[in-house]
Amino acid sequence: MRVTAGTDVQRRRWLQWAGVCSLGGAAAAASSASVPVPRIVASFSILADITQALAPAGAEVSALVGPNADAHVFEPTPSAARRLAAADLVVTNGLGFEGWIERLIRISGFRGTTLVASRGLRPRMAGRGLDPHAWQDLANARLYVANISAVLQQLWPQQAPEIEQRRLAYLAQIDALDRQVRLWLQPIPRERRRVITSHDAFGYFGDAYGIDFFAPQGWNTDSEPSAAAVARLIRQIRDQGVRALFVENISSRQLVAMIAKEGGVQLGGSLYSDALSGAQGPASTYLKMFEHNARALAEALARAA
Ligand code: ZN
Numbered sequence: 001m002r003v004t005a006g007t008d009v010q011r012r013r014w015l016q017w018a019g020v021c022s023l024g025g026a027a028a029a030a031s032s033a034s035v036p037v038p039r040i041v042a043s044f045s046i047l048a049d050i051t052q053a054l055a056p057a058g059a060e061v062s063a064l065v066g067p068n069a070d071a072h073v074f075e076p077t078p079s080a081a082r083r084l085a086a087a088d089l090v091v092t093n094g095l096g097f098e099g100w101i102e103r104l105i106r107i108s109g110f111r112g113t114t115l116v117a118s119r120g121l122r123p124r125m126a127g128r129g130l131d132p133h134a135w136q137d138l139a140n141a142r143l144y145v146a147n148i149s150a151v152l153q154q155l156w157p158q159q160a161p162e163i164e165q166r167r168l169a170y171l172a173q174i175d176a177l178d179r180q181v182r183l184w185l186q187p188i189p190r191e192r193r194r195v196i197t198s199h200d201a202f203g204y205f206g207d208a209y210g211i212d213f214f215a216p217q218g219w220n221t222d223s224e225p226s227a228a229a230v231a232r233l234i235r236q237i238r239d240q241g242v243r244a245l246f247v248e249n250i251s252s253r254q255l256v257a258m259i260a261k262e263g264g265v266q267l268g269g270s271l272y273s274d275a276l277s278g279a280q281g282p283a284s285t286y287l288k289m290f291e292h293n294a295r296a297l298a299e300a301l302a303r304a305a
Contacts, residue, residue: 038156041087043098044071045276046135047117047144049286051091054149054166056159064104067276067284070250071097072221076104084108089155091148094118097132115151117144124203126219133219133274137204138178138290145170173287180291184298185209193301194242196233196259198251201273211297214242216255230259237263243304244297246271249283268300 038059042048048063055061064080065071084090085108092101094116105114121143123130134140149167153160185193190210195202199217206213216225216233236242237259245260246268247253253267260267271293272283283289 038089038152038159039087040089040091041084042091043093043101044274045069046274046286046289047091047093049276050117050135050141050144050170051148051152053170053285054145054163055152056156056162056166065275067278067281068249069275070221071274072099074098074100076100080104081108084110088112089151090114091117093132093134095121095123095130095132095134113151113155115147117147119147124207126200126203129219131200131203131219133201134204135286136202136273136290136293137208138174138181139208140204141174141286141290142171145174177287177291177294181209181294181298184294185211185301188298188301192241192243192304194236194240195244195246195268195297195301196237196242196256197246197271197273198248198253198256199273201248202271205293209294211301216259217251221251225255230255233259234262237265241304244268244300246296246300248273249277250274268303269296271296 038055040051040055040059040061042051042061042063044065045063045067048061052059052061062083064076064083065074081104084104087110089112090101090105090110092098092114095118118134118140121134121140123132123134125131135144145167149163152163156163193211194214195211196214196216198215199221200213200215200219202211202213203219205211214233214236216229217223237245242263243265245256245263245265247256247270249270249272251273257267272289276285276289277283282292
């Protein structure tokens with residue numbers, strides 16, 4: 001994924017403009033005007049990667065909340081506002097995930113198209129609110145792909161055939177991965193499929209693949225878990241024999257490590273919940289992230305069995 005800082009975009013555009021002027025040729029101006037570079041901003045790294053996979057070649061796609069960062073507690077910066085202002089399209093998750101986005105769009109002066117990628121999805125409930133982590137189910141990813149590719153084709157009709165090819169190729173990868181995940185989990189008895197993570201981000205994954213996830217924090221990360229919630233998890237580890245505990249890339253490992261120690265079990269490793277890893281990490285794209293999580297879960301549950 002090419003993540004471009006706002007200042008670089010502006011500098012490059014200025015240079016392009018300066019270049020066109022210095023050439024002074026109508027042909028150069030016409031060719032740069034006839035193929036405008038799509039400028040797309042997604043709210044967080046996972047959505048930026050899915051969008052990049054579908055966007056026509058040459059599109060500039062960037063994420064407001066980058067790899068390994070927590071979108072729940074993101075505080076928009078002036079540079080985020082400038083990046084939005086220069087974009088043609090903003091892609092958000094919706095379902096209350098980006099509580100900060102509407103205000104940011106308003107103050108940035110953004111005049112382009114806004115897409116809520118989860119549009120039309122049937123959300124699961126988490127406590128009293130909606131669970132926003134819908135990307136943790138590959139069936140929902142298919143809907144994200146449909147929504148994103150439709151708006152890309154609408155905005156850049158000249159590149160519609162290329163976008164369509166990318167859409168079909170990406171859907172084929174999603175389907176292959178879904179079959180693989182089901183094969184990995186198949187040998188694990190349903191009653192053993194219990195996992196603890198830092199925050200409640202895997203409800204959709206659990207519904208799709210038959211795993212019960214427990215977490216000391218709710219679906220949001222903006223508050224500390226209660227002592228009662230932590231004590232309840234430690235009891236669950238002992239009483240129900242939960243053997244698989246994971247930290248997340250966006251959360252501190254301290255709390256889950258403490259729960260693991262109190263419960264007398266080993267940590268199963270890291271899961272990627274709300275953000276990708278860096279380019280060198282095991283979850284540098286959405287599909288790699290999903291594959292990494294599924295494999296790590298299957299291995300930890302198999303060890304626990
Ligand atoms: Zn989350």
